[in-house]
Amino acid sequence: MMDSLIRSKRRVADSAPEDSELDNELAGDSENQTAYDETLDRKQACNRCRRRKIRCNRAITCSNCARSRSDCSYPAIGHHREKRQRIHMSAKHEQKIDRIFEVLDELRVKVDNLSQEAHPRLSGGHNEEATSSNVEPENQPSLLSHAVFASQFLRALFGESNGPRELVRKMELSLGALHGVIDSQRQQKTTLHNVYPYARTMPQGTSLGGLRMPPVEISLECLQKAKECQRVQFFWLSEFVSLSQFTEYLVKVYSPGPSSNTERIIVLGGIFWLFCECALDTADAQTRERFWNQAALSREALETDLYHLPFHTPINFDSVLAMSIAASYCFRTGKISAAWNFTTNAAHLCQALGFHRPHVLSADSPDLKQRKAKLLWTIFTLERNLSLQLGRPSTFHVDDIALPQLSVAPNTTADFPFNITLTKHIHVAALQGRAYNEIYSLGALSQPIEIRTRRAEKLASELRNILEHEDEIETRYSEARRHALGSTLHELFQCAARINELSLLTLLYRGIPPDKSSDIAFCNECVDTARAALEEHQRSISIITSSHVKGHPLEMYINWSFLLFPFFPFIVLFCHIAQTFDQSDLHLLKSVVETLESIPESAFYQTHSKQIRLFRALYDVAQTYIELKTSEVEPQIASWDFNQMLTTIGVPFLPQASDSLLHSTHIGTADAMPIPTIDGAASHYVNQGFDDVPGSSGTFTAEIDETALELGNWFQGNHEMLRLLDDSYLRQ
Template sequence: MATEKDDTSPVLDREVDNVPQDEQLVPLSTISASLLQNQGLLHLLTKSNQCDRCRRRKVRCDRRHPCAYCVRTENLCTYPPRHKPKERRQRVFISEIYEKKIDDIAQKLAELSNTLGAGQNPTLHVVPAATASKIPSQSASTSRLAPVTQASSPSPSSGVGSQLLTPRLEHEGESSLSAQAAFANGFLEDAIINKPNGIDIAADMSSVLQSLRKALGRDSNQQELDYLYPHARVLESGLTMRNLPMPPVDKAFVCLRMAKENPRVRFFWDNEATSFTDVFLKVYSPGEVTHADLIAVNAGLYWLFRQCKQIATDSCQKADLEAQAVMCRDNLETVLANLPFHQPSNIGTVASMMLASIYCLETCKPSAAWDFIATASHLSQTLGMHSKIAMARDPPDIRMGKIRIFWLVYVQEKGLSLRLGRSSTIHDGDITISVPGLESRPDIGYFGQLDKMKELAYLQGKIYDQLYSSAALAQPQNVRTTRARSLASELENHMNRMLPSDKLYQDAMRQATSTEFVKAFLCTTKVLHLSLFCLIYRAIPAETNQGTALGRECIDSAHKALEAHKEWQSVVAELKDDFLETYVNLALIHSPFIPFIVVFCHIIETGDKNGLDLLESVIKTLQPVTDSAFSSGAKKEFHLFKALYDAARNYLEARLSKVSIGFGSWENASSSAHVPSPAHQQPALLTPIFNLRNSQTSVSASLEGTAEWMDQQMEVPGSMDTDIDKYGAQLGNWLHMNNQMTRALEDSYFWDDLA
């Protein structure tokens, strides 16, 4: 039997020798496979073993394809498949795997830490927001941008700004409405505690005081949850602000045309047509847009659709305009909720921050409004919009635009400074520009009263600085009294002075609306001025022999303000236009409505039934507007005033019933109740929260504890290392007894529960 040889080189040599000489010069890699196969050389490149038949027969194989033995025997020549070479094993990078695992562990630990921290600090806890209104015209492509519902549980990385909470403890100064409402509550509780037969009255007033305390946010058993932007949408992963559903462009253009053609819409829509149109086209066109652009367009369209709704006659058209306004409102809150901390310093950002502040104030979020207007103030001063020198090289149109926006920021900032009791961020001594003249204003409806608005804002800043700031409270009482009378004189001159722009503004309003509408506006201005008078006179203590806690001038101005409010009611009754929301925003929300609180306290002291009727007139005015989807601010004011009114009415009824049984006259009861005189008001104002119980025993125990507490608090002013006199200390503690109360009007949790 032939033996197989492994050495195949002789065969290769013989075959190569048979190749022509010219072909030997060609590289082997360039020879075609067909040529090699025809010459019997292909197997030398691909086959290294015997064919299957030769291996089975144990015969020598020449390793051709087909081999000589298979050709001779006329059999099929096959070769076994070659073994594939082992793939090189890939090196495992253990460090990368471990790094990934470590990152996962770190992320889970961070999520766990955030969860534990949120549980310990409820003010920073991220909770689902309330469900926003559904938009009928929302397309399917944007259906993923759904409002947050209470059933949803967003991931920690979602960063949903709609779940931001307002702080639980938020400082508001002595001129704020929240401070005054807390004072009224403490005043009522002190009257119940210290008057004769107080235990009997306390039993009757238990439920009323509980409701009032709940309305003020003082029920410590309830968790305080307040959503800063309840209508903000959730942006899912991969979506940006560009994916927000916008109103159809044709509907927006229809309303923009109405803003130019309809006198009423043109007068009240707070946007300049030219600049808004530019930003509008930018947002509705492909390309990048800024947060400021989205704020300006959505806020502008939100107010535009609402104004167009006022003049619409068809119910279907009204419903559609309201739906578009709701869409813009949700978009606006979404942008505000996801607003980055750092904003570019340009005029567009200043304008957008101002618009955001106006919106937040309308929705009764004064603290958020302050944040935005303070940002606008800082940016405007950074850009030099308050200085002639800084804007000397700007083109005239740009310079005029900066001046107009700065004065609008100034008016809003000074009003909020007094509204919240915070120091202004704008120093009047640094301003070197003047209010633009009438010839420079593009629209008389928007800038017609800029002169008067600037004067009033300047007075509001002086009221806080000279009467309610910490430095003012440290001054002797005679200094504050002199300042208060001087400010009252300035405010009276402001009321009585008629500027040329005032007449032009009223004429333009009359042409756009009606004569009755102008009367309603003048009544609104009167209420606003009288409310400021009341706040000024509040800094003047009562006379020694007056027998009341508040001064006579303060009480008189409060009654005049509420009587002017009743006059406004009679004018609006004959008005076809819807002026209620405008009145509420101007007279009740933008400035602290102190007259209501002053009259309330006067009723508790004297049992004045006429004052109770005045309070009821305010309640009747606010109640209709609470049905509107856009009047969240009015709803909160209504619930607060309604709680105070119910408390005063029930207290008055309880006192009269006790007097009729034989406890003497109201005057004797008041005199024996030790109504605090100006020299002895501190204990009453420092009275703690009186936690009334249903049982008589609990009330008695609370009275004893209160007496001990009051004795301790008598030494508070003397123990402080300050020069604040007794009335200054009382004014400083005006409605600052309970920090939880400082944000009562902003806490939607209590209003929703009371509704």
């Protein structure tokens, strides 16, 4: 069959005349001279000959088509593009164009610098880059559009005045920096690779059990050092598991045979912090470097296990402990949303196993009963902290927990006192859940203002009583901490605890409205408590500078002081300054910024770079605003509305349902310059207030008063700012 096809094709080809014969035939015929001339110009065969793949003489009607009496057509011949004349520009125009390109390049570099977050890779980590979306999400304003709008807004206010143009330019830069921090985080699309940047890529067919782990000899060396050093015990995970219990998990994982995901997470999370603490407590440089290298190896294996953790985990004690250690790891490294996910998972497992019911624990041994009770209260404390911080309802109901509130008796373990959950912490955690339910939840905001005010006053009174009393266990804990850390670090962590307590008290007082005769947005108790929190922070700064505190203790102080309640006192004073122009309060804000900026970057603690940029930008805006308002300017500058200025650039924590929260004490009316129209880019955030809850605009907002809307906006805005700093918040 194939031979016959080849022979038939050859016959067709042989029957076709040669090109030279056809050319001579056409050339000899005067009537076909025109066709011959056009044939010479053609470079392609006709469509039919091209399909049959035979030779074509390229005539108007080629010989093959003429013999078969078929239509002969050719591909369209394209016209040559005419050369365009170059437009000659003057040197002046070329310089302007070059300058435009330079400005665009500078803007691109600034945007890249704002949107990039450094994740230094430790040795042995995978090289897969964390993916982030550079495509601007729909309906979200870009940095450029907001920067242009803010610039136009300021020029409209000051363009025709004789005011201090240097201050106007400074305010433009401050607003641009503030919005740059906010917008760069909103544009970043977080994936699991961002949450766990050190996780290794697992080749197909390999198991997590084959991950490389630190040598068992070095792990046991660190474990022995921890048993001998109370300082290491304090900074370790003693609140979740004792060193003796952890040793059992370590031996099991390192022994031949299979190990579960939860067992590996317990061991890897434990030895990671052990290596970190032992490295910081070691004077020998070579030994310290060896511990840091093993900590890096442990971190890579831990994040790989967390990255590949299945959705469904076994319902047993090991799963509860593993979720708790994972939550602690994420919290210490600034991944607040991931910490919340692990904590709620641990809370659900606790309740599924009946840790909160004495009759369920009655069949356990006394030691196991104590371990379960201690773990339950530790998870309860962490979960309530994160619940209020993130503005979410708690998964625990206090009425369902029937256990005593002191989980471990003083002398039942050799690791006392660092492995207990203090009664004060449990009481404060319970009060945090009530603060959300009774003041800041949607149901509480729909209550009359009188009821909400009485609740806030009662909670504040209860918190003060809790903080003023100290039981015997807490006294022994405090003395043991002083002995383990020394007086300097002991006082520093006392300041951190006091800052957290005052921050919570500030949040409670925020639920109390100011007097009707007052022009200030917050009640006096709220402002005084926020000021006291930052003054306590100022005292801690003097301890840090006078004693040259550095390294891990300083980083832990920042973690405890700013990650639990990072914004409430700072934002209260920030808003208060906009109304009172108080220089002393501005100085307190400055002390917070300088403390954050004094911390050197660490390969293991990368949680503060975003906080530094945000706090610095807020302080610069407040400082410049005070300079503008207190300078000798024209009336339209004196009437500038701080609330309007910030909401136009997308700052989320200012209430947007009403004009009364941050109105200036010198706002003008008839003499004020009209505010420029806010385009779609800028108005996206102006109209995105608490009153725009999906599905509730027609019902929910009609049931609450203006004060509740302002309170809800302020509370929601604080959590929005926190999410901007959270690397583990999975943005769509």
